[in-house]
Amino acid sequence: MTKQHTILYLDGVSVAFDGFKAISNLSLTLGRNEMRAIIGPNGAGKTTMMDIITGKTRPDIGDVYFDGVHDLTRLDEADIANLGVGRKFQKPTVFEMHTVEDNIALSLKSPRGVFAALFDLRSAEAQGRIDDILEMVRLSARRGEKAANLSHGQKQWLEIGMLLAQDPKLLLVDEPVAGMTDAETEETGRLLKKIAQTHSVIVVEHDMHFVRELDVKVTCLHEGSVLSEGSLDFVSSDERVIEVYLGR
Amino acid sequence: MIAARLLKNGIDRRIAATIALLVGAAVLVPVLHLAVPESSPFHIPAHAVVLFGKYLCYALLALALDLVWGYCGILSLGHGAFFALGGYAMGMYLMRQIGDRGVYANPVLPDFMVFLNWKELPWFWHGFDQFWFAAAAIVLVPGALAFGFGWLAFRSRVTGVYLSIITQALTYALLLAFFRNDMGFGGNNGLTDFKDILGFPVQAPATRAALFAATALALAAFIAVTAMVVGSKLGKLMVAVRDAESRTRFVGWRPEHIKLFAFTLSAVMAGIAGALYVPQVGIINPSEFAPANSIEVVIWVAIGGRGTILGPILGAMLVNWTKSWFTAALPDFWLFALGALFVAVTLFLPKGVIGMWDQWRAARRSRVDGVVPAIGTQPRQSLGTEAAE
Numbered sequence: 144m145t146k147q148h149t150i151l152y153l154d155g156v157s158v159a160f161d162g163f164k165a166i167s168n169l170s171l172t173l174g175r176n177e178m179r180a181i182i183g184p185n186g187a188g189k190t191t192m193m194d195i196i197t198g199k200t201r202p203d204i205g206d207v208y209f210d211g212v213h214d215l216t217r218l219d220e221a222d223i224a225n226l227g228v229g230r231k232f233q234k235p236t237v238f239e240m241h242t243v244e245d246n247i248a249l250s251l252k253s254p255r256g257v258f259a260a261l262f263d264l265r266s267a268e269a270q271g272r273i274d275d276i277l278e279m280v281r282l283s284a285r286r287g288e289k290a291a292n293l294s295h296g297q298k299q300w301l302e303i304g305m306l307l308a309q310d311p312k313l314l315l316v317d318e319p320v321a322g323m324t325d326a327e328t329e330e331t332g333r334l335l336k337k338i339a340q341t342h343s344v345i346v347v348e349h350d351m352h353f354v355r356e357l358d359v360k361v362t363c364l365h366e367g368s369v370l371s372e373g374s375l376d377f378v379s380s381d382e383r384v385i386e387v388y389l390g391r
Numbered sequence: 392m393i394a395a396r397l398l399k400n401g402i403d404r405r406i407a408a409t410i411a412l413l414v415g416a417a418v419l420v421p422v423l424h425l426a427v428p429e430s431s432p433f434h435i436p437a438h439a440v441v442l443f444g445k446y447l448c449y450a451l452l453a454l455a456l457d458l459v460w461g462y463c464g465i466l467s468l469g470h471g472a473f474f475a476l477g478g479y480a481m482g483m484y485l486m487r488q489i490g491d492r493g494v495y496a497n498p499v500l501p502d503f504m505v506f507l508n509w510k511e512l513p514w515f516w517h518g519f520d521q522f523w524f525a526a527a528a529i530v531l532v533p534g535a536l537a538f539g540f541g542w543l544a545f546r547s548r549v550t551g552v553y554l555s556i557i558t559q560a561l562t563y564a565l566l567l568a569f570f571r572n573d574m575g576f577g578g579n580n581g582l583t584d585f586k587d588i589l590g591f592p593v594q595a596p597a598t599r600a601a602l603f604a605a606t607a608l609a610l611a612a613f614i615a616v617t618a619m620v621v622g623s624k625l626g627k628l629m630v631a632v633r634d635a636e637s638r639t640r641f642v643g644w645r646p647e648h649i650k651l652f653a654f655t656l657s658a659v660m661a662g663i664a665g666a667l668y669v670p671q672v673g674i675i676n677p678s679e680f681a682p683a684n685s686i687e688v689v690i691w692v693a694i695g696g697r698g699t700i701l702g703p704i705l706g707a708m709l710v711n712w713t714k715s716w717f718t719a720a721l722p723d724f725w726l727f728a729l730g731a732l733f734v735a736v737t738l739f740l741p742k743g744v745i746g747m748w749d750q751w752r753a754a755r756r757s758r759v760d761g762v763v764p765a766i767g768t769q770p771r772q773s774l775g776t777e778a779a780e
Contacts, residue, residue, distance in 0.1 A: 197641060220640045220641055221640055221643050221644060221645045224640070224641055224642055224643035225643040229641075229642075230641050232637075232638070232641075236635050236637070236638045237635070237638065238627075238630070238631045238634055238635055238638065238639075239634055239635070240630055240634055241627060241630065241631065245627055248624070248627075249624070249627055249628060249631055249639075249642070249644075250642040252643075255643050255644055255645065256648075257625060257648050257649060257651075257652045260623065260624045260625040260628055260644075260649075261620065261623050261624070261625040261652075262397070262623070263623065263624040263625075264396055264397075265624075305638075305642060306642075308642075309642055309643060
């Protein structure tokens with residue numbers, strides 16, 4: 144895939160922390176409206192990769208391009224978020240003291256200046272967007288409640304809703320079903336598939352059943368680089384993957 | 392139009408009542424002080440006017456700190472610096488008004504400069520003979536310092552205790568600087584012996600009453616401003632930054648800009664509080680920069696209830712009223728009492744006096760309705776430090 148046709152393009156990326164190579168010579172591309180599952184044992188560099196894409200960590204060397212043209216290694220978190228990259232953290236992180244509706248309203252795509260926020264009065268159009276997103280993540284009924292009162296699974300959905308409110312092109316979703324009940328997991332799978340129809344999505348996940356349910360191309364990371372890539376069946380029958388997961 | 396709708400968002404009935412109360416006091420206290428004869432039980436004596444004027448200045452300072460700490464999670468341990476700078480700006484104006492009525496009768500130089508054998512006015516004292524110039528300095532000096540300091544600190548993502556420590560260092564550095572005679576601010580004696588303000592004698596009953604009224608109105612106005620800010624989307628973002636800074640950043644906001652706005656506005660409020668304080672107490676000296684002063688403000692806010700508009704005002708009044716009583720009755724025990732109060736509030740009233748009052752009312756209402764209040768998850772309110780994700 145050439146760089147121009149990708150939503151995300153990583154080439155030869157390396158980063159080391161105090162001599163420890165968290166990412167080493169990682170290359171990965173993601174097409175527009177593609178959903179990709181990333182698996183890998185602990186310490187494989189999954190979260191560090193997310194940090195690099197979202198501008199939290201600068202790579203030592205390598206290219207990171209978004210949408211074929213934006214060099215992400217030169218931008219900070221807020222710039223990258225406003226270009227259209229949404230990130231869900233591993234531990235659900237929402238604004239606990241605000242209502243569910245306000246959580247979405249604060250994330251909604253809008254001018255990000257201080258004075259724009261000070262004099263902002265919610266338009267009918269914005270309200271419509273908020274209603275749609277609440278509907279999509281199935282939280283309409285709890286819109287007036289403080290986010291702190293939501294269950295763990297509902298917080299995960301709310302956070303996904305906050306990403307959608309940003310109107311991103313690419314969503315990075317870190318372990319969306321950790322700690323969820325089976326019913327919630329199933330619901331999350333449906334939600335992500337629906338989102339993937341119109342967005343590019345990267346899902347980092349440990350739950351292999353869930354990955355199978357997503358039914359998308361899988362990339363297995365190990366020691367900071369790509370170990371294997373392909374369908375889940377292909378990857379899980381790869382000798383090197385089995386070795387890494389089961390130990391020598 | 393926009394301002395009106397923003398006001399409606401921010402101001403609830405209790406805040407409106409407080410504003411009305413302050414406006415009422417601004418009218419009533421001068422009348423009861425000036426027009427009612429001293430023999431009448433309704434007469435308000437001079438010392439009470441000055442004392443409550445002082446409390447209102449403290450309340451404005453506490454409100455300023457609450458804006459950054461309670462709402463935005465920035466625990467500033469140096470807000471006394473902005474208060475003192477506003478006070479010094481006002482003090483410099485008042486010094487220039489003395490003119491040739493000083494001990495050395497120099498028409499231009501304040502007494503302490505004559506005493507130090509200075510021949511001419513330092514450049515930074517020029518303009519302070521004009522009230523408008525001093526008024527601009529009262530707003531701009533604390534505001535500019537907070538802007539510069541905040542720009543550097545927030546951009547470098549200094550947060551939590553580290554930020555608290557450097558704010559403390561800031562006020563301590565200013566304390567040491569203002570103690571030095573050659574800084575040109577009167578050294579450890581500070582500025583005092585004021586005569587006139589805007590042509591009226593500072594000590595006159597009518598001036599005293601007017602200063603009280605001005606303070607009450609300033610507090611009322613800044614309660615409205617603060618309520619408007621925290622009720623706006625920006626105010627909700629401040630709380631978002633307080634509770635989950637990285638989440639705010641990753642949805643595309645710049646927490647450093649949000650913090651910078653809050654910090655600068657807060658410093659301006661603190662400066663105005665200091666400027667109103669100085670003519671009422673008649674002196675400003677470097678001890679106002681003492682780190683302990685700034686920490687005391689934190690205690691007022693914590694006791695009243697941080698993250699609320701009325702909490703810090705109540706806290707400042709309550710603690711200072713108690714302090715006035717204690718320092719008269721049991722002067723040696725005041726600091727112990729203050730410490731005990733702070734510990735007790737931190738342990739038993741995490742939301743301060745206002746929070747306790749709200750809880751008590753909610754409990755009473757639910758008893759009346761026969762509904763048991765939901766014992767839900769009490770959301771964590773961080774003390775200005777964000778847990779790492």
